[in-house]
Amino acid sequence: MSNITVKIEYDSDPGNPRTEWDNAGTMVCWHNRYTLGDEQPKCDPQEYLADLPEDTLVLPLFLYDHSGITMSTGSFGCQWDSGQVGFIFCTPETIAKEWNGDREAAQKCLEAEVKVYDDYLTGAVFGFVIEKIVECDSCGHHEPEHIDSCWGFYGHDGSLEAMRDHVEPEYHAALEAAWDNR
Numbered sequence: 486m487s488n489i490t491v492k493i494e495y496d497s498d499p500g501n502p503r504t505e506w507d508n509a510g511t512m513v514c515w516h517n518r519y520t521l522g523d524e525q526p527k528c529d530p531q532e533y534l535a536d537l538p539e540d541t542l543v544l545p546l547f548l549y550d551h552s553g554i555t556m557s558t559g560s561f562g563c564q565w566d567s568g569q570v571g572f573i574f575c576t577p578e579t580i581a582k583e584w585n586g587d588r589e590a591a592q593k594c595l596e597a598e599v600k601v602y603d604d605y606l607t608g609a610v611f612g613f614v615i616e617k618i619v620e621c622d623s624c625g626h627h628e629p630e631h632i633d634s635c636w637g638f639y640g641h642d643g644s645l646e647a648m649r650d651h652v653e654p655e656y657h658a659a660l661e662a663a664w665d666n667r
Contacts, residue, residue, distance in 0.1 A: 493666075544599070
């Protein structure tokens with residue numbers, strides 16, 4: 486398949502997973518320069534937390550802001566460029582409905598939601614293009630012929646596997662080589 490070209494590229498227009506996906510958690514953020522998460526309340530964070538139902542699962546959200554932003558549920562440990570920006574929460578009702586009351590499973594889901602949102606914030610969203618190089622009958626030039634493409638693969642971990650699931654097995658080796666060379 487030497488006439489096949491696979492390119493891995495950054496997705497230049499990824500969908501915001503907080504607005505375009507169904508999420509179990511609600512991400513609430515306070516920042517004076519960025520609009521982050523699902524809600525940006527005007528009230529104090531402690532006031533907001535006080536209004537949540539008892540036994541709500543709440544995880545802190547930390548932001549590191551230095552030549553770009555990145556978000557995590559764990560502290561970045563930099564007193565100048567990072568700090569808590571808000572929290573993500575899941576109500577007891579949602580935990581009961583989605584995970585039969587399993588708070589550990591709910592916490593893993595919230596952490597995964599933050600990871601995907603971080604991939605979005607940091608630009609770690611990818612796509613691929615598969616082309617076959619064909620010779621033009623009339624002029625002899627080699628032209629690319631589109632075979633397949635897909636965008637919206639979030640994160641460095643798992644994107645290659647998701648792309649592999651999307652394409653025919655005959656393209657797997659070329660896709661893996663393109664991923665390694667991205």
